[in-house]
Amino acid sequence: MAPVNLSGRSFLTLLDFTPEEILFLIDSSARFKALKRARTPHRWLEGLDVALVFEKTSTRTRSSFEVAAADLGMGSTTLDPGSSQMGAKESVEDTARVLGRIFDGICYRGFAQATVEKMAEVSGVPVWNALTDDFHPTQMIADFLTVREAFGRLQGLKLVFMGDARNNVANSLMVASAKLGLDYVACGPAALAPAAGLVKTCRAIASETGSSIELTEDVAAATREADVIYTDIWLSMGEPAELWGERIRLLEPYRVTSEVMGNASADAIFLHCLPSFHDRETKVGEEIYERFGLTEMEVADEVFRGPRSRVFDEAENRMHSIKAVMYETLR
């Protein structure tokens, strides 16, 4: 098999990548993690510059791109909503063409997947999807690195997503699981099931990698013998706050509780892309408490803080994996 070479490629969805290419990025992330831990300098892209366009808010992803760019010796310029002409006075296409003349790569977080695809088509430089309404591919490299750190392997593990199984993170987990040979279970209400077309695509991929894709509303059956239990917030960025009541009604039965974790395999881990509503220590969490009386939403506080939770390893791995994605596509 030819060695993997991702130089010049954009990173928009894992559907565009082979299992070997995804594993290559996970391996590269592990190498960068070891270098960072050893404080070994790796300014291997000195002189390059990247644009970081964030049309939605971010803590982990933005920090990861900025720190990773600095560690690689690159300059980075972050453009927030309101701080650029994009959208209001200048089209996505014109913006991408301009940024492609100034920068060596572009990170984009926003709404439609079509926007990031357009940027990749016209900018002439690698474009990295930092989250759209449909997918969150950089999150996956970190997540599966975290899973591999916990179990030493990926193939054959059972990963269960609990909750809003048609959101960007769940879609990406389904694609990544199919590609990497994990059995994936989307456990949530039928009203929030992933799109039939994407399920069909993932089932076709899973049949080649020897894994499976299952959709169910049955929490006990879904979580039995699970190796990884994953959840995400019940209302994603860009969705109207008026939906909170309906989402809570639909998704409360799918909260990850100690009972759910107890039903999983003895060494199961808990993952969450974060941010998470597991207590009342946020503005939104407090509003939800006042309106609906809930002290926690998608995950019980004791699970989030408990011994099976790997959420902060996962968050750290965002930086190492984003560094790998930038390095391997820009080298």
Ligand code: CP
């Ligand atoms: N998980 C994640 O993408 O976090 P941020 O929204 O903080 O970037």
Ligand code: NVA
């Ligand atoms: N589904 C969440 C993920 C945040 C990282 C959102 O889109 O808001």
